[in-house]
Structures are given as structure tokens and as C-alpha cells.
Amino acid sequence: MKTFPILAVSLVVVCAAGGAWWAAQRHVHEPVAEIGDDGAVYWTCAMHPEVRMDAPGNCPICGMRLVQKRAAARAAAAHDTLPTVEVAAQMVQRLGIRTALVERGRFWQRVDTVGRVEVDARRIRTLESRAVGWIEQQRVHAVGERVRAGETLAGVFAPELYAAQQELLLAHRSGDEALQSAARTRLQLLGADTAQIDAILRRGEAQRALPLLAPADGIVLDLDVHEGRQIAPGMPLARIADLSQVWIIAEIPEAQLGRITEGRPAEVRFAALPGQVFQGRIDYLYPGVDAVTRTARVRIVLDNPQWRLTPGMYAEVTLFGGARDDVLMVPSEALIRTGTRSVVILALDDRHFRPVEVVAGDERDGRTVILDGLKAGQRIVVSGQFLIDAEASLRGAFGRMAPAHAQATGDGP
Structure with a gap:
């Protein structure tokens, strides 16, 4: 009566053992080339690259035979901490990996910022x-009203001014040149011009x-002029701003102050005037940096013959800081920026690649210093550098895990 359960259990055990054997036979790993950093021969599992042994044997994780590898000497650069990655030729084509040369050349410095139109303080008359x-x-x-030169704003009646006119007429009738000159001077001091x-x-x-x-x-x-109002000497009546020339006040970050100097060219664009570029020059760098925004002010002078620019308009400003010769440049798309560092993938040959940490400078027109x-x-x-960088980071993490794993299993040195 107990024969059937025993046979059933035996059948299950045999099937499980056979399935495990069959799975082991089907467990085929693709050997993956790995380059170490000490120049020594070692054995690793292609499926589990974190396993690294000094003698041949089986993988302690999956049991497959270890693959012999020969490590390459580490690059001399101290900051080069990630391993080299080998990519199969067909995978290079499949990923669309493209490369470019690191070149030396001329780099034009510039600062892109924003600004606003303001009245030229040198063209304000009171x-x-x-x-x-x-x-x-x-x-x-x-x-806000627009006025023309010589236009009458109002009339001013002043007894002293009226008396000075009478004196001028009397001096003119007398023919005395000295009296006429004195009368003219008095009227000019009271505000009358030569034409009047x-x-x-x-x-x-x-x-x-x-x-x-x-x-x-x-x-x-x-405008402090109202009909019938009494006025006194020294009292300001009006201020007129000439808009034939205006200022553009731009804000630039403190870190970019060293790129520009007074007298350098500038380009200004306005949302209200699409497609038009106004050419100017950096007229003045204001001293001091704002304690909150950490920006400094720059003044650009623009001609405004048709008065199309009015105070308060928003401006997009490009400041040119001159050229730097013989600098290293790479395409900006080659950089991998993580927020704490910048990395590029160095192509050792058509199949081997290694991440390299770099110090990036200015960027312009798709080129970075x-x-x-x-x-x-x-x-x-x-192109395709992000996948290579991810693979190298994973290899580096496995490499750091290998000594601890070897110590735990007792297979390491």
C-alpha cells in the first residue's frame, strides 16, 4: 500500500535532478573580456565578473568553469578609476558608436545673458x-509725452524777466554797445536763449x-508745470530724456566676469523686434557684485535713431570676450555631466573604450574647452557613450566587490 507514494517521490526527485542537469547543460555564458589594473593573470566567471581567482576552478556562484584573463597595466592618470570596456564589433555598429578627435584651436569667449533698456543718464536735461x-x-x-527740440512746454511770466526785456530794448535804442551787452547777459542769466x-x-x-x-x-x-502755479528760483520744472541713444543694463554671473572687458563688442536682441540684431560695445563694467544674486552689472550703449527702443524693454544680450588660442576642444555632445564631475569615453581602438574624467571649461557653438x-x-x-559609461561603472563596482567576495568564500589570497 505504501509503494505508490514512494515511487511518486522517487520520480519527482529524478525529474528534478534531470531538470537541473539539463539546465546546467543549457547554461551557456558568453565570455566577456575584462581588463584589470595590476597586469597579472587571473581567472573569472564570464557570467559573474565580480568573481576573481588566482587559480583555475569553478565559479562559486553558478559552478561553471572559470575563464583565464590577463590584466592590462593601469593608465597613468590618477583620476582614471574605471576599467576598460570591450565592445564586440557588431555591437559597435548596432549602438551607432561614433568618435571624434580632440583638437586644438581658437575659442571665442562669450557670455549670454539678459538685460533691459534704460535711459542714457548723460542725455537727460533738466x-x-x-x-x-x-x-x-x-x-x-x-x-511720457514726446517732445521736439524747441517745442514750447509752457509760458513763464516773471516780473524780473519782463523788466530785463525792457532794459534790453532801451539799450538797443540808445545804441550803447556796453549797455546792450549787459542787458543780453542779464536775460541769458534769467533763462532766455539767443534766439529768444x-x-x-x-x-x-x-x-x-x-x-x-x-x-x-x-x-x-x-513734469512739475501746472498753469497758474507760482514758481521760484531753482525750482525744477521738467526733465527731458533724449532717446536717440539708450543704455542696455545686463546682469552677468560673478564667475564670468573675467571673460569680458570694456570696449568689447556686444549683440542685443529684443522679443518685440524679432530677427533684428543691434550691435553695440561694452561701455562700462559697474564695480561691485550683488550680494544676493552674485551678479555684476554691465552697460552697453546702443544708437536708437528711430526710437524703437523704449525704457523697460527686455533684451537678450551676447557679450564677446575675445579669442583664446591653442586650447583643447571637444564636441559638447561627448561630455557626460553628472553634476559632480564631467566624463568622456576615450576610444583606445575600434573595440576598447575607457571613461576619463575631465575638467570642462567654456562652451560655445557645440564645442567645449x-x-x-x-x-x-x-x-x-x-555617440553611444552613455551605455559604455554605465558598463564601465558596473565593472568598477564589481571590481571593488571582488576582494570582499573572495575573502568570504575563502578562495581569495
């Missing part, structure tokens, strides 16, 4: 009262209210 009087016949009433004085002499009579004229084409920034880590003439990977 009109002030020079005598006690009153405002009459006001013609410009609001801040000549007009008084042509008419032969004094004007009750002399016009307050705009000194140049521009816009009204401030390399400050350290490479030499001219070396070949680097520009």
Missing part, C-alpha cells in the same frame, strides 16, 4: 526756474511770458 513768476499757457500736460533775445529785438517789444522750450527731442520724464584630462589627437566617443 529745466529749472531762474526767477520768481507764474506758469501761463501750458501746452505739455503729461509725463533776437526775437525780442526784432519785434521791438517785451513779451509778457517767455516760452519754456524743450532743449532736445525726447520724452518727458518729470577641456582644461585637463585629455591630449590633442586622442579619439573620444560622441
Whole structure:
């Protein structure tokens, strides 16, 4: 009665053993070339590269025969900590791996930033009262209005100014040159210009209210003129800004200050004027760095003959800092940036590759300056480098695990 269960158990055991044997026969590993860093011969498992033995035998993990490998000497660079990776020829084609040479050449430095349009402070004119009087016949009433040179803003009646006109007419009728010169000077000191004085002499009579004229084409920034208002000497009446030339104030990071100098060219673009590029020069580097943003201010002067640029407009600014000759450059797409370091994949030949840590500098037009880590003439990977870097990182992690594993199994030295 117990024969059937015993036979069933025996059959299960035999089947399991046979399945394990069959799986072992089917467990075929592809040998993977691995390069160490000490130049010695060692044995490893192609399926488990973290296993590394000093004598032939079986893999302690899967039991397959170990493969003999000969390590290569480590590269001389101290920062080169990742192993070399060998990629089969068909895999090179399948991954579309492309390479490029490390070259020396001329690199044009530049800084891309943003800025805003501001009034040229050197083109602001202030009109002030020079005598006690009153405002009459006001013609410009609001801040922001555009005025032309010689345009009347308002009339100014001042008893002292009216009396000075009468004195000029009397001196002119007397024919005394000294009196005429003194009368002219007094009127000029009270704010009358040469054209107004000549007009008084042509008419032969004094004007009750002399016009307050705009000194140049521009816009009204401030206006403290209201009809009937009393004014006093030194009182500012209006400020006029000439917009035929404007400033672009740009902010640049502290780390990029060394790339630019005064007098270097600049290009400015505006969202309101697509497709147009304004050429200018760096006029001034403001001293000091903002304690919060860690940026410095740069001033660029632009001609604005048609007044298309108005204060407050947003600008995209490119500052050119000159050329650097004989610098190492690589395609920017070759760099692998991790946030803490920059890596490129060095092509030793058509199948062997090794990650190399580099110090990257400025970047422009798809080219990046390399400050350290490479030499001219070396070949680097520009396509497919991320897969190679991942494989090298994995190999490096396995290599660091190997001594601990060998010690745990008792197979290591």
C-alpha cells in the first residue's frame, strides 16, 4: 500500500535532478573580456565578473568553469578609476558608436545673458526756474509725452524777466554797445536763449511770458508745470530724456566676469523686434557684485535713431570676450555631466573604450574647452557613450566587490 507514494517521490526527485542537469547543460555564458589594473593573470566567471581567482576552478556562484584573463597595466592618470570596456564589433555598429578627435584651436569667449533698456543718464536735461513768476499757457500736460527740440512746454511770466526785456530794448535804442551787452547777459542769466533775445529785438517789444522750450527731442520724464502755479528760483520744472541713444543694463554671473572687458563688442536682441540684431560695445563694467544674486552689472550703449527702443524693454544680450588660442576642444555632445564631475569615453581602438574624467571649461557653438584630462589627437566617443559609461561603472563596482567576495568564500589570497 505504501509503494505508490514512494515511487511518486522517487520520480519527482529524478525529474528534478534531470531538470537541473539539463539546465546546467543549457547554461551557456558568453565570455566577456575584462581588463584589470595590476597586469597579472587571473581567472573569472564570464557570467559573474565580480568573481576573481588566482587559480583555475569553478565559479562559486553558478559552478561553471572559470575563464583565464590577463590584466592590462593601469593608465597613468590618477583620476582614471574605471576599467576598460570591450565592445564586440557588431555591437559597435548596432549602438551607432561614433568618435571624434580632440583638437586644438581658437575659442571665442562669450557670455549670454539678459538685460533691459534704460535711459542714457548723460542725455537727460533738466529745466529749472531762474526767477520768481507764474506758469501761463501750458501746452505739455503729461509725463511720457514726446517732445521736439524747441517745442514750447509752457509760458513763464516773471516780473524780473519782463523788466530785463525792457532794459534790453532801451539799450538797443540808445545804441550803447556796453549797455546792450549787459542787458543780453542779464536775460541769458534769467533763462532766455539767443534766439529768444533776437526775437525780442526784432519785434521791438517785451513779451509778457517767455516760452519754456524743450532743449532736445525726447520724452518727458518729470513734469512739475501746472498753469497758474507760482514758481521760484531753482525750482525744477521738467526733465527731458533724449532717446536717440539708450543704455542696455545686463546682469552677468560673478564667475564670468573675467571673460569680458570694456570696449568689447556686444549683440542685443529684443522679443518685440524679432530677427533684428543691434550691435553695440561694452561701455562700462559697474564695480561691485550683488550680494544676493552674485551678479555684476554691465552697460552697453546702443544708437536708437528711430526710437524703437523704449525704457523697460527686455533684451537678450551676447557679450564677446575675445579669442583664446591653442586650447583643447571637444564636441559638447561627448561630455557626460553628472553634476559632480564631467566624463568622456576615450576610444583606445575600434573595440576598447575607457571613461576619463575631465575638467570642462567654456562652451560655445557645440564645442567645449577641456582644461585637463585629455591630449590633442586622442579619439573620444560622441555617440553611444552613455551605455559604455554605465558598463564601465558596473565593472568598477564589481571590481571593488571582488576582494570582499573572495575573502568570504575563502578562495581569495
